[in-house]
Amino acid sequence: MDRRWILFSVLISFAVVCRGDEASERLVVFTVATDANDGFERFMRSAKMHEYNVTVLGRGKEWLGGDVLRYPGGGQKVNFLKDAVKTLEQSPDLLVMFVDSYDVVLTAGPEEIIKTFHKFDANVVFSAESFCWPDAGLAIRYPEVKPNEKRFLNSGAFVGYVKQISEILVRDIGNSDDDQLYYTKAFLDIDKRSRLKIKLDTKSMIFQNLNGALDDVTVKFQGSSGYLYNIKTGFTPIVVHGNGPIKTDFNSLSNYLVGHWTPKQGCLGCAENTFNLESLQVEDYPTVFLAVFVEHPTAFLEDCLKLIADLEYPKNKIDVFIHYSVEFHESHVSAFVSANRALYRSISVHGPSGGMSDSEARNRALSDCRKKGDDYYFNVDGDIQIENTRTLHLLIQQNRSVISPLVGRPGKTWSNFWGAITEDGFYRRSPDYMEIIKGLRVGLWNVPYMRGIYLVNGRHLPSLTGAYSPSSNADSDMSFCEKLRKLFIFMYVDNRVYYGHMTDSENFETTHLHNDLFSIAENQYTWERKYLHPDYYTTLYQTPFKDILQPCPDVFWFPMVKPIFCKHLIEECENFGQWSGGHNHDPRLAGGYENVPTVDIHMNQIGFEQQWLYFLREYIIPYSARAFEGYVSEGKAIMNFVVRYRPGEQDYLRPHDDASTYTVLITLNQPGVEFQGGGTNYIRYNCSLTTESRVGWMVMHPGRLTHRHEGLKVTGGTRYIMVSFVDP
Numbered sequence: 001m002d003r004r005w006i007l008f009s010v011l012i013s014f015a016v017v018c019r020g021d022e023a024s025e026r027l028v029v030f031t032v033a034t035d036a037n038d039g040f041e042r043f044m045r046s047a048k049m050h051e052y053n054v055t056v057l058g059r060g061k062e063w064l065g066g067d068v069l070r071y072p073g074g075g076q077k078v079n080f081l082k083d084a085v086k087t088l089e090q091s092p093d094l095l096v097m098f099v100d101s102y103d104v105v106l107t108a109g110p111e112e113i114i115k116t117f118h119k120f121d122a123n124v125v126f127s128a129e130s131f132c133w134p135d136a137g138l139a140i141r142y143p144e145v146k147p148n149e150k151r152f153l154n155s156g157a158f159v160g161y162v163k164q165i166s167e168i169l170v171r172d173i174g175n176s177d178d179d180q181l182y183y184t185k186a187f188l189d190i191d192k193r194s195r196l197k198i199k200l201d202t203k204s205m206i207f208q209n210l211n212g213a214l215d216d217v218t219v220k221f222q223g224s225s226g227y228l229y230n231i232k233t234g235f236t237p238i239v240v241h242g243n244g245p246i247k248t249d250f251n252s253l254s255n256y257l258v259g260h261w262t263p264k265q266g267c268l269g270c271a272e273n274t275f276n277l278e279s280l281q282v283e284d285y286p287t288v289f290l291a292v293f294v295e296h297p298t299a300f301l302e303d304c305l306k307l308i309a310d311l312e313y314p315k316n317k318i319d320v321f322i323h324y325s326v327e328f329h330e331s332h333v334s335a336f337v338s339a340n341r342a343l344y345r346s347i348s349v350h351g352p353s354g355g356m357s358d359s360e361a362r363n364r365a366l367s368d369c370r371k372k373g374d375d376y377y378f379n380v381d382g383d384i385q386i387e388n389t390r391t392l393h394l395l396i397q398q399n400r401s402v403i404s405p406l407v408g409r410p411g412k413t414w415s416n417f418w419g420a421i422t423e424d425g426f427y428r429r430s431p432d433y434m435e436i437i438k439g440l441r442v443g444l445w446n447v448p449y450m451r452g453i454y455l456v457n458g459r460h461l462p463s464l465t466g467a468y469s470p471s472s473n474a475d476s477d478m479s480f481c482e483k484l485r486k487l488f489i490f491m492y493v494d495n496r497v498y499y500g501h502m503t504d505s506e507n508f509e510t511t512h513l514h515n516d517l518f519s520i521a522e523n524q525y526t527w528e529r530k531y532l533h534p535d536y537y538t539t540l541y542q543t544p545f546k547d548i549l550q551p552c553p554d555v556f557w558f559p560m561v562k563p564i565f566c567k568h569l570i571e572e573c574e575n576f577g578q579w580s581g582g583h584n585h586d587p588r589l590a591g592g593y594e595n596v597p598t599v600d601i602h603m604n605q606i607g608f609e610q611q612w613l614y615f616l617r618e619y620i621i622p623y624s625a626r627a628f629e630g631y632v633s634e635g636k637a638i639m640n641f642v643v644r645y646r647p648g649e650q651d652y653l654r655p656h657d658d659a660s661t662y663t664v665l666i667t668l669n670q671p672g673v674e675f676q677g678g679g680t681n682y683i684r685y686n687c688s689l690t691t692e693s694r695v696g697w698m699v700m701h702p703g704r705l706t707h708r709h710e711g712l713k714v715t716g717g718t719r720y721i722m723v724s725f726v727d728p
Contacts, residue, residue, distance in 0.1 A: 049225075065176060075173040094161065103250055107236075123196055148216075159206065273400075411525070450477075513575045623698070639728070
């Protein structure tokens with residue numbers, strides 16, 4: 001690096017800080033950053049917030065210091081610093097602080113650094129840690145320290161006078177040699193240590209190295225900022241260093257430092273570097289490569305694709321890539337493509353015949369995104385239901401390297417991110433995980449792992465080639481996130497608005513005509529969105545009893561399901577096809593005899609018995625509590641069946657009493673349109689329900705004692721009803 005440029009940068013720094021603050025004027029800060037990654041940007045944000053003037057060394061240079069995340073190295077940092085300090089030789093009493101940048105934040109101003117430095121009565125103070133690295137054999141040569149103090153030198157942060165630091169830097173070092181070993185040898189030279197007055201910050205008064213010390217610290221808040229407190233030494237370190245293998249834990253802590261998030265003021269850092277997409281003309285919107293992956297039989301995929309199509313983003317700015325690995329979903333994908341091909345910028349589909357594995361397909365998508373030159377890469381897996389139509393807008397406007405909307409499985413703690421990971425990259429629950437998924441802490445969260453749905457800024461794609469190539473103990477998503485962590489590309493999860501949810505396909509059945517219908521227990525929320533009547537909860541919780549419809553005495557009429565439920569249930573029964581003959585002899589029953597036979601199909605015949613009983617407990621019993629106040633239903637039902645009435649088969653049902661405490665009947669198709677005639681007549685009350693019946697509405701009436709009734713004659717078409725005898 002040009003020495004004149006360094007000197008000019010330092011002099012400019014002096015000029016900028018001249019505010020009459022002597023402490024700020026006397027401290028020069030150096031760091032090394034050959035790559036302006038997210039870790040560096042975070043460091044610079046903290047420096048700016050506390051009014052440091054940082055000279056960045058190595059900008060635009062090739063990194064020759066080795067893989068310091070896993071192995072010894074980093075000697076190039078020493079060589080950069082040597083050149084910089086030489087430019088300051090005419091100011092031997094100037095204080096210089098060197099800090100790493102990718103894994104460091106500053107939590108107080110330079111005046112605090114200087115004030116605390118003077119308490120050491122030293123010329124140079126290095127940070128200290130718990131591990132003697134990279135040569136553990138040197139540990140015996142270190143001076144002893146008191147309990148709770150850190151004994152060993154860490155080279156990621158130190159402060160001292162120009163004169164003494166220059167003397168430490170006299171020895172040569174190769175770019176790939178280890179910088180920590182270089183400084184360690186200087187410190188362990190007893191004569192040099194004494195002559196130059198080199199000390200270690202064993203109590204973390206200025207510098208806090210977190211590797212091996214996570215249990216020593218806690219985050220506290222004051223005003224609009226958070227800071228770290230060492231509970232073992234009682235000090236509040238200013239330079240926080242996520243050294244060693246705990247980068248993800250440091251990233252989590254940094255969510256609460258340097259004013260990013262505080263309990264009283266929320267996410268102060270969320271608004272930084274954002275932009276308003278609506279300020280652009282539509283033709284100037286960034287282009288997006290939308291990659292959809294369906295790698296296993298997936299519940300509610302049809303709904304997932306419909307929600308993707310409903311996103312409020314110009315389709316002519318979106319290239320679509322779809323990979324599905326099971327033939328089962330060919331019809332869903334084909335329907336989506338047929339409806340949208342002319343709308344999107346392009347659509348490419350890769351099915352099972354292509355033979356691509358999950359990781360191969362995802363790497364192919366990254367490559368295709370680069371080839372098309374799209375501004376963003378948007379990953380959506382088939383188990384993601386994007387309910388917020390503005391999701392893509394909101395993510396793009398955050399202007400982050402990688403950002404994911406928080407989605408979870410409703411009613412469960414399962415979500416699309418991990419707040420922490422183990423050393424080998426697997427799930428570990430972070431202390432704030434539950435509060436984040438419950439919305440008790442709202443903001444943008446730096447996390448180590450995400451899956452399912454995320455937006456990647458296209459500028460990072462060149463460095464992510466092949467990022468989905470998993471090792472033997474990891475899947476594609478874990479491999480991708482590991483690559484991002486190594487590159488200091490931060491992943492953020494946004495939980496400030498509701499975006500959508502995840503489905504659970506672990507026990508998803510694919511043997512039915514309409515398989516989503518059978519996934520009520522595993523995916524109740526998604527099932528409700530698809531099948532439950534939109535007025536169900538309003539009627540249940542908000543409609544006064546006097547306003548609940550009673551077309552006949554003690555016959556209650558409730559909105560229950562959407563027409564699509566009715567359509568799917570009819571089609572399941574017709575697909576099964578084995579309708580009973582409407583005879584008294586019925587081998588399906590325990591006694592083999594039906595007193596009042598109908599042409600019907602029992603729910604256990606189509607594999608829907610347990611799902612119906614679940615529906616009964618979750619949705620019908622709450623209605624029965626409103627209709628029959630004081631009665632507590634057991635939710636038992638042995639007879640659950642779809643009845644078919646039509647001329648020439650069975651067109652009516654004689655008067656009878658149901659073997660139930662109460663009976664429910666759901667109209668499955670449209671009176672007066674799909675069939676003529678029909679209905680139910682309550683004999684005691686001379687009251688009938690006929691053409692006014694509504695598809696998806698449920699009639700609920702008492703059973704065996706008071707409500708003797710009959711099925712009125714169907715004169716044309718086919719009438720379908722779902723019947724259940726509850727609490728027999």
